[in-house]
Amino acid sequence: MTEELKKHEEVDELDRDLSFFMADNAEEAPEEKVYVSKRFKDKKGKVIPFIMKAIPTERIEELEKECTKTEYHKGRKIGERVDQIRFYARIAVETTIYPDLKSKELRQSYKTEDPIEVAKRLLSIGGEYSTWIEEATRINGFDDDFEDIEEEAKN
Template identity: 65%
Template sequence: MSENKTKVHDLSFFLPSAVEEAEEVKAPISKRFKDKEGNIVPFIFKAIPTERIDELEKLCTTFKNVKGQGRVKDLDTQRFYARIAVETTVYPDFRSKELREAYKTEDPVEVAKKLLSVAGEYSNLITKAMEVNGFDDTLEDLEEAAKNS
C-alpha cells in the first residue's frame, strides 16, 4: 500500500504582512515642466489596488442592446485607462482643487488632458500608469525575474 505524500507549501509568503507595498515610481512625462534650475520635473506614480481597478472598470462600462446579440457590455477603454492614470498619479495630483480650478474643470481626467496638452505627453502618462500597475508585465518577464532573484 503506497502512502499518499502531500507536499505542504508555505503560505506565509502570501500573507498581508509579508507582501511588499507598491513603491512610488518617478518618471519624466514631459520636457515642458521644469523646476527653477531647469531640470525636468518627474511625475510620481503608485500602483492602485485591484479592487479600485475593478471599480473604475464598472464606472467606465455601459450596456447596449445590439440587434442579434442582446445586451452587450461596452467598456470605454480610453476613459478607463485615463481614470487609472489619474488615480495612479500621485504628483501632480490631477484631483487637487488647485489644478481643477486652474484648468476650469471638475473632471480630473480633463485636468490631465489640458495639463498634458501635447498628445505624446498624455500618451506617456497613460503608458507609464499602466506599466506601474503591472499591465505590461508578461509571464515571461516574471519568470525571468524569478530566475534572477
C-alpha cells in the same frame, strides 16, 4: 523512489510554504518617479517628474465598473462595454500622486472639474498624454508578460 525524485519532492514542499503569501509579507507598491513631459521645470531648470504608485485591484475593479456602459439596440439591452480609453485614463489619474490631478487648484487652473480633462490639458502634446497612460498601466502591471515575470524570478 529515486534520489532525484526525493529531491524534487523536498523542493515542492518548500515551494508550497504559504507563509510567503500571508498579508503581512506582501510588499507595499513603491512610488516611482516618471518623466512624461520635458515642459515642466523647477526653478533650477530641471524637469519635474510625476510621482506614481500602483493602485489596489479592488480600486481597478471599481473603475472598470464605473467605465462600463450598457449597450442597447432598438430599446433592448444587448450587453455591456467597457470604455477602455476612459478606464485607462481613470487608472492613470488614480495612479498619479504628484501632481494631484484632482486638486481644486489644478481643476480651476484648467477650467474643468474632470481630472482626466485636467490631464489632457496639462499634457497637451499627444505623446506626453500617451506616455502618462503607458506609465500608469505599466506601474499597475498591465504590460507584464509571463516571460518578464519568469526572468525576474530567476534573478
